[in-house]
Amino acid sequence: MRHAQRTNWRGYVFAAPATxxxxxxxxxxxxxxxxxxxxxxxxxxxxxxxxxxxxxxAMFADPFFRGAIWNTLIYVACxxxxxxxxxxxxxxxxxxxxxxxxxxxxxxxxxxxSSQVAMSMVWIWILLPEVGLINYLFGCLxxxxxxxxxxxxxxxARPGWAxxxxxxxxxxxxxGPRMIIFLAGIQSIPERLYEAAALDGCTGWGRFRHxxxxxxxxxxxxxxVTTTIAAFQLFTPVYIMTxxxxxxxxxxxxxxxxxxxxxxxxxxxxxxxxxxxxAMILIVAVFQFRLMRRGLELEATT
Amino acid sequence: MGCASPxxxxxxxxxxPATRTATLSLLWAGLALLAGACGSESxxxxxxxxxxxxxxxxxxTSFMALERQIREQFEALHPGVRVQVExxxxxxxxxPKLLMMHVAGSMPDVIHLDASSAAAxxxxxxxxxxxxxxxxxxxxxxxxxxxxxxAIARRGERLYAIPLDFTxxxxxxxxxxxxxxxxxxxxxxxxxxxxxxxxxxxxxxPPDGGPPLQYGFNFENHMPFxxxxxxxxxxxxxxxxGRQASGNFDSxxxxxxxxxxxxxxxxxxxxxxxxxVLTAGADLFLxxxxxxxxxxxxxxxxxxxxxIDFGAVGLPTNGVEPVTVIYEAGxxxxxxxxxxxxxWEYIKFMTQPEIQIRRVASGLAISANRHxxxxxxxxxxxxxxxxxxxxxxxxxGATVERYPFxxxxxxxxxxxxxxxxxxxxxxxxxxxxxxxxxxxxxxx
Numbered sequence: 045m046r047h048a049q050r051t052n053w054r055g056y057v058f059a060a061p062a063t064x065x066x067x068x069x070x071x072x073x074x075x076x077x078x079x080x081x082x083x084x085x086x087x088x089x090x091x092x093x094x095x096x097x098x099x100x101x102a103m104f105a106d107p108f109f110r111g112a113i114w115n116t117l118i119y120v121a122c123x124x125x126x127x128x129x130x131x132x133x134x135x136x137x138x139x140x141x142x143x144x145x146x147x148x149x150x151x152x153x154x155x156x157x158s159s160q161v162a163m164s165m166v167w168i169w170i171l172l173p174e175v176g177l178i179n180y181l182f183g184c185l186x187x188x189x190x191x192x193x194x195x196x197x198x199x200x201a202r203p204g205w206a207x208x209x210x211x212x213x214x215x216x217x218x219x220g221p222r223m224i225i226f227l228a229g230i231q232s233i234p235e236r237l238y239e240a241a242a243l244d245g246c247t248g249w250g251r252f253r254h255x256x257x258x259x260x261x262x263x264x265x266x267x268x269v270t271t272t273i274a275a276f277q278l279f280t281p282v283y284i285m286t287x288x289x290x291x292x293x294x295x296x297x298x299x300x301x302x303x304x305x306x307x308x309x310x311x312x313x314x315x316x317x318x319x320x321x322x323a324m325i326l327i328v329a330v331f332q333f334r335l336m337r338r339g340l341e342l343e344a345t346t
Numbered sequence: 347m348g349c350a351s352p353x354x355x356x357x358x359x360x361x362x363p364a365t366r367t368a369t370l371s372l373l374w375a376g377l378a379l380l381a382g383a384c385g386s387e388s389x390x391x392x393x394x395x396x397x398x399x400x401x402x403x404x405x406x407t408s409f410m411a412l413e414r415q416i417r418e419q420f421e422a423l424h425p426g427v428r429v430q431v432e433x434x435x436x437x438x439x440x441x442p443k444l445l446m447m448h449v450a451g452s453m454p455d456v457i458h459l460d461a462s463s464a465a466a467x468x469x470x471x472x473x474x475x476x477x478x479x480x481x482x483x484x485x486x487x488x489x490x491x492x493x494x495x496x497a498i499a500r501r502g503e504r505l506y507a508i509p510l511d512f513t514x515x516x517x518x519x520x521x522x523x524x525x526x527x528x529x530x531x532x533x534x535x536x537x538x539x540x541x542x543x544x545x546x547x548x549x550x551x552p553p554d555g556g557p558p559l560q561y562g563f564n565f566e567n568h569m570p571f572x573x574x575x576x577x578x579x580x581x582x583x584x585x586x587x588g589r590q591a592s593g594n595f596d597s598x599x600x601x602x603x604x605x606x607x608x609x610x611x612x613x614x615x616x617x618x619x620x621x622x623v624l625t626a627g628a629d630l631f632l633x634x635x636x637x638x639x640x641x642x643x644x645x646x647x648x649x650x651x652x653x654i655d656f657g658a659v660g661l662p663t664n665g666v667e668p669v670t671v672i673y674e675a676g677x678x679x680x681x682x683x684x685x686x687x688x689x690w691e692y693i694k695f696m697t698q699p700e701i702q703i704r705r706v707a708s709g710l711a712i713s714a715n716r717h718x719x720x721x722x723x724x725x726x727x728x729x730x731x732x733x734x735x736x737x738x739x740x741x742x743g744a745t746v747e748r749y750p751f752x753x754x755x756x757x758x759x760x761x762x763x764x765x766x767x768x769x770x771x772x773x774x775x776x777x778x779x780x781x782x783x784x785x786x787x788x789x790x
Contacts, residue, residue, distance in 0.1 A: 306442040
C-alpha cells in the first residue's frame with residue numbers, strides 16, 4: 045500500500061511539467077475562450093459585458109458564417125477520404141522491398157517538414173494560368189496529342205476549382221505523415237498471415253482486402269480521425285492562396301474566425317465560433333470512433 | 347538637437363493602460379516572457395529604442411540601407427542608445443500583430459502608423475497624446491507640416507502621430523503607349539468620359555479575338571484603390587460621421603461609380619477582368635501592357651527602375667470637384683513605451699527636413715514636412731502630387747476602426763459582381779453590402 049502510494053507520487057512528479065504546461069497553455073486558454081464566448085469582448089476595450097448566447101445567435105443568423113460551415117464540410121468530405129486512400133496506396137507501395145525505397149519514403153515525407161506558407165506560395169505558381177506547371181503540362185499535352193485542353197484556367201480565381209485546388213494540395217501536404225503511420229501499421233502485420241493466405245491461393249488484391257485492410261483497422265481509425273481534425277482546421281493555404289475567395293467558396297470556418305478576431309477585433313465572437321468549430325470536430329470524431337469501433341469488433345468476430 | 351534624457355518616466359499626457367482581469371494579465375505576462383526571451387539582447391548600460399515598421403526584413407533594399415545610415419546618425423547623436431527596428435512583414439498583419447503586442451505588454455516604443463489602420467490604435471489607448479511633447483519642445487514646429495496630413499491623427503485637442511510622409515493617389519499614364527495610339531496626354535480637371543475615351547483608344551485587341559493584348563487601364567480589385575471612383579463621382583462608403591453605409595455606399599452616385607468600373611471590364615474590356623489576369627502579382631502597367639494606372643507615389647521607384655516614360659495627373663471626375671485620398675505614414679509613441687522621451691527625440695529627428703529629403707529622394711512618397719517637400723518643387727511629377735494634396739482627404743481607416751474589414755467586404759462584393767457574369771445586379775450587391783457594413787460597424 046505504502047509502496048503503491050510512493051509510486052503514484054513519483055508518477056505525478058514526472059507528469060507535472062507536461063500537466064502544468066498543458067494547463068497553462070491549453071486548458072486555461074480554452075476555458076478562458078469559453079468565458080469570452082458569452083461576452084461582448086473587444087480585443088482592446090476594457091469593458092466586457094455579459095451577453096449570454098447573443099454571439100451564437102448572431103453567428104448563425106450570418107449567412108456567410110453558415111456558408112463557411114458548408115465550405116468546411118465540403119472540404120472535409122473531399123479531402124479526408126481522398127487523403128486517406130492516396131496515402132494508404134502510397135504506403136502499400138513503399139512497403140514493398142524495392143531497391144531505393146528509402147528515397148521514395150523521404151521524398152513523400154518532405155512536404156510534411158516544409159512550411160505551409162512556403163508550400164502555398166509554390167502551389168500558387170503551380171496553379172497559375174499559362175505559365176503555371178499544370179497549365180504548362182496541359183500545353184505540352186496539347187502539342188503532343190493535338191488535344192485542345194484550355195491552358196488559361198486561373199484555378200484559384202474560379203469558384204469550384206479553387207476548392208478543388210485546396211483539396212489537391214492537402215493530399216500532397218498530408219501524404220507523408222499519413223503514409224508513415226500506415227507504413228508502421230503494415231510492417232507490424234505478421235508475415236506468416238500473408239504466407240498462410242498465399243497457401244490458400246490468395247494473391248494481390250485479395251491479400252490487401254482480407255489481410256492488410258482488416259489488420260490496419262486501428263491504424264485507419266487513428267489516421268481518419270487525425271486527418272479529419274486537421275481538415276476542419278484548414279487555414280494557412282486559404283489565408284495565403286485564396287483569402288476565402290472566389291465568391292467566398294473557400295471561406296472556411298477558421299478563416300472566418302481569423303477575420304472576426306483580427307479585422308473586427310471581436311474576440312468574443314471569435315471564441316464563440318471556435319467553440320462551434322470544436323463542437324463540429326467533436327461530433328464528427330465521436331461518430332467516426334463509434335462507426336469504426338463497430339467495424340473493429342465485426343472484424344474481430346469473423 | 348536637444349539633449350535626450352532617456353529616463354523611463356512617462357509624462358503628463360500619457361493615459362494609463364486599461365485595467366484587465368488579473369488572470370488575463372498573468373497569461374499575457376507568460377507570453378511576454380517568451381517573447382522577451384527570443385527578442386534582442388541589450389548590452390549592460392545600453393538603452394534600446396524599439397521602433398516598429400512594416401515590410402519584410404528579408405529583402406534588403408537600397409532604401410533599407412539608407413534607413414540604417416539615418417539610424418546610425420541618430421545613434422551617434424545619442425551615445426549609449428541603440429535603435430532597434432522591428433520589421434513586421436505581411437500586408438494586413440502589421441496592425442493585428444502590434445495590437446497583440448500592446449495587449450501582451452511587449453509593445454515597441456515608437457511605431458509607424460499607417461493612416462489606413464490608424465483608428466484601431468488611436469481610439470483604443472494604444473498611443474500617447476503628443477501635444478504635451480510638442481508644447482514643451484521649442485525646437486519643434488507643427489506648422490512645418492501639411493495641415494490636412496497632420497489632421498489624420500488628430501482627435502480634438504490631442505494629436506497621436508507626427509506625419510512622416512504621404513501620398514495622394516494619382517493617375518499614372520505611359521507616354522509611349524499614348525504617343526503610339528495618338529491619344530493626347532490627360533490634363534488636370536479631365537472627366538470620366540475623357541478617361542473612358544482614352545482607355546478605349548489605348549486598348550489593343552488581338553486579331554483572332556480573346557482578351558486584349560494591351561489594356562487602357564490597369565484595374566485591381568483592391569478597395570483602397572477603387573474607392574476613389576466613388577469619391578470622384580460624389581459618392582462615398584460611409585456618412586460623414588463614419589457610422590453608416592446604407593444611404594451612402596448604396597446611394598445612386600456610389601452605384602453609378604461601381605457600375606462604371608464593372609463596365610470597364612465587362613462592356614468595354616478596357617481593364618483586365620480578374621479572370622483575365624494571367625500571371626497573378628504581375629503589374630500590367632509596369633509590364634507596359636496597360637496605359638493608365640491609379641496608384642500612389644511609391645510606384646515611382648519601380649517605374650524609374652523599369653525605365654518607363656510616364657506622366658501623372660489628378661484623377662478624372664464625373665461632375666464633381668477634384669478629390670483624392672492621402673495614404674500616409676506617421677510616427678507615434680506607444681502608451682507602453684519604456685523610453686518615451688527618447689522616442690520623442692527620435693520622431694523629431696526623423697521628421698526634420700534634412701533627414702526627410704534623404705528619405706523621400708528614393709521616390710517613396712512626399713515628405714509631410716513642407717520644407718522637405720519644397721526641396722523637390724519644380725519636378726513636374728512632384729508638382730502634380732503637391733497640387734493634389736489640396737483636394738486630398740484622409741482614408742476612412744484613420745477614423746473607422748473596422749474599416750480594413752469594410753475594405754474586405756468591398757473586395758468580396760466586386761468579386762461577386764464580376765464573377766456573376768451579369769446575374770448579380772450592381773445595385774442589389776451594393777445594397778446587400780451596405781447592410782453588411784452597417785452590421786459590422788454598428789454592432790459593438
